[in-house]
Amino acid sequence: xxxxxxxxxxxxxxxxxxxxxxxxxxxxxxxxxxxxxxxxxxxxxxxxxxxxxxxxxxxxxxxxxxxxxxxxxxxxxxxxxxxxxxxxxxxxxxxxxxxxxxxxxxxxxxxxxxxxxxxxxxxxxxxxxxxxxxxxxxxxxxxxxxxxxxxxxxxxxxxxxxxxxxxxxxxxxxxxxxxxxxxxxxxxxxxxxxxxxxxxxxxxxxxxxxxxxxxxxxxxxxxxxxxxxxxxxxxxxxxxxxxxxxxxxxxxxxxxxxxxxxxxxxxxxxxxxxxxxxxxxxxxxxxxxxxxxxxxxxxxxxxxxxxxxxxxx
Amino acid sequence: xxxxxxxxxxxxxxxxxxxxxxxxxxxxxxxxxxxxxxxxxxxxxxxxxxxxxxxxxxxxxxxxxxxxxxxxxxxxxxxxxxxxxxxxxxxxxxxxxxxxxxxxxxxxxxxxxxxxxxxxxxxxxxxxxxxxxxxxxxxxxxxxxxxxxxxxxxxxxxxxxxxxxxxxxxxxxxxxxxxxxxxxxxxxxxxxxxxxxxxxxxxxxxxxxxxxxxxxxxxxxxxxxxxxxxxxxxxxxxxxxxxxxxxxxxxxxxxxxxxxxxxxxxxxxxxxxxxxxxxxxxxxxxxxxxxxxxxxxxxxxxxxxxxxxxxxx
Numbered sequence: 244x245x246x247x248x249x250x251x252x253x254x255x256x257x258x259x260x261x262x263x264x265x266x267x268x269x270x271x272x273x274x275x276x277x278x279x280x281x282x283x284x285x286x287x288x289x290x291x292x293x294x295x296x297x298x299x300x301x302x303x304x305x306x307x308x309x310x311x312x313x314x315x316x317x318x319x320x321x322x323x324x325x326x327x328x329x330x331x332x333x334x335x336x337x338x339x340x341x342x343x344x345x346x347x348x349x350x351x352x353x354x355x356x357x358x359x360x361x362x363x364x365x366x367x368x369x370x371x372x373x374x375x376x377x378x379x380x381x382x383x384x385x386x387x388x389x390x391x392x393x394x395x396x397x398x399x400x401x402x403x404x405x406x407x408x409x410x411x412x413x414x415x416x417x418x419x420x421x422x423x424x425x426x427x428x429x430x431x432x433x434x435x436x437x438x439x440x441x442x443x444x445x446x447x448x449x450x451x452x453x454x455x456x457x458x459x460x461x462x463x464x465x466x467x468x469x470x471x472x473x474x475x476x477x478x479x480x481x482x483x484x485x486x487x488x489x490x491x492x493x494x495x496x497x498x499x500x501x502x503x504x505x506x507x508x509x510x511x512x513x514x515x516x517x518x519x520x521x522x523x524x525x526x527x528x529x530x531x532x533x534x535x536x537x538x539x540x541x542x543x544x545x546x547x548x549x550x551x552x553x554x555x556x
Numbered sequence: 557x558x559x560x561x562x563x564x565x566x567x568x569x570x571x572x573x574x575x576x577x578x579x580x581x582x583x584x585x586x587x588x589x590x591x592x593x594x595x596x597x598x599x600x601x602x603x604x605x606x607x608x609x610x611x612x613x614x615x616x617x618x619x620x621x622x623x624x625x626x627x628x629x630x631x632x633x634x635x636x637x638x639x640x641x642x643x644x645x646x647x648x649x650x651x652x653x654x655x656x657x658x659x660x661x662x663x664x665x666x667x668x669x670x671x672x673x674x675x676x677x678x679x680x681x682x683x684x685x686x687x688x689x690x691x692x693x694x695x696x697x698x699x700x701x702x703x704x705x706x707x708x709x710x711x712x713x714x715x716x717x718x719x720x721x722x723x724x725x726x727x728x729x730x731x732x733x734x735x736x737x738x739x740x741x742x743x744x745x746x747x748x749x750x751x752x753x754x755x756x757x758x759x760x761x762x763x764x765x766x767x768x769x770x771x772x773x774x775x776x777x778x779x780x781x782x783x784x785x786x787x788x789x790x791x792x793x794x795x796x797x798x799x800x801x802x803x804x805x806x807x808x809x810x811x812x813x814x815x816x817x818x819x820x821x822x823x824x825x826x827x828x829x830x831x832x833x834x835x836x837x838x839x840x841x842x843x844x845x846x847x848x849x850x851x852x853x854x855x856x857x858x859x860x861x862x863x864x865x866x867x868x869x
Contacts, residue, residue, distance in 0.1 A: 254618040283603075293566075345666070345669050347727070350666040400786040407727065418659075472707070478831070
């Protein structure tokens, strides 16, 4: 496998540096080819403008997308841009290694995306998500945070990490067709001890060895599910389940796995459980009510609850 | 009022340019003081590193936050950084004017935040959100998109614009204490006619005249609601309402306003309506069940529905 790591940290001795170093060692030992774009070391300029190009489509009005299209047709990308585009096209797996700064990518990495993900070369109208240029490739974020994990939960101060990473995972990576793997987050690395940091490096190692077998996060809708205004045509259903009996403990564990699978496949959009766990509400995305009942009947605890299904939206 | 516009577009003749030009004209005519940081025109460098500082806390290991703290204490910000920090501290209202690139800020503006929002000067541990340095100030995003509005809805291809802007509105602006006003979005400006663009400029004008009276978006939780792990201590409740009678049409309109108010105040977290509108589910954040019933009784349609309230989470 060919892996491109785009690394965005100014300090080589940082924990981000250690994570990239470990990734190179592990992936190489596993027989993969690895390239690293170390953006700070390269002195990468993240400002997208005419310097991206050796060609000029319109000298009087700079429209970045139009210049990108023109450069694509006329072999007009500046050498430092072309080199990165070629690495991106070369790789099977793309890894972003970065500290979470202000809920996003450091500007040097955001600008790498701004400049390298060029119109007509990397994406085009309608060629996105499941029709994107990079379908079949995998992408993975490895990031460090200042705050503790609980602060990045749905009820936490900062909001859920999934919500924070949405513009990156959905908007940059899934948009261009990548299968996005669950992110590897090193929480609050400045405030933990050396043993914890060593543990994180080992966990990273394990995630890297599982690169080809890890199940990606699935986003819906597929382009074929959209109407002409780019809206999802697949309806949602509120499902209310109330326990009517005591289920065996082993089925409860199996139920958790089944529910996680519904979520990973884009069927389960959200879930709320009563504080006594005696009832719950699922928001499911499905073609029709029959499909919803099919999903429910496949749940290990199906027979222990009374279900009610209502179409919404 | 003092207004700082941070403008991030390379082409002065762009629609972003027109929006900033109109903002300066309107705000000045209204008697406000206006400063513009035109990042491309300034040749602003968005890469955060040692060049932010004239001081050095640790020459052997670059930790950006530690250097920011040191620079704060030793008057050690580089002149171009200090100038922007002072504009930020000077303003009562901050406006970001930008094209949405890859679901976020162009790198030149992301890097303005990375470099200017300096630790100990602009924020510090615990001094964020309702305890942030900029409480009492207002912030507003004005952005242009490539895609049409329907693509940026909750059921749209790209996901809801609120979700896309969350890292900016919540993570950068609310985090540092700003009251964040609803964003002004100019949809798909490259693909609309001149009359539509003129209409957008007029709408922007109206939004600017209402700067001081527009109600901000409210995010919860307040810091005082958090436990020691930075998690919200205020519970949530699923509320199920089923219509039992036919409500007068004028009450339906009033109900919409009341529901929007619950959302603006951070009480209503989400809502799902059955496709026949005969029932609905609200997810409410409230101290206890009695408070929930208080919110429900205040709804114009309260008497026309049968309600059920269950604590979750």
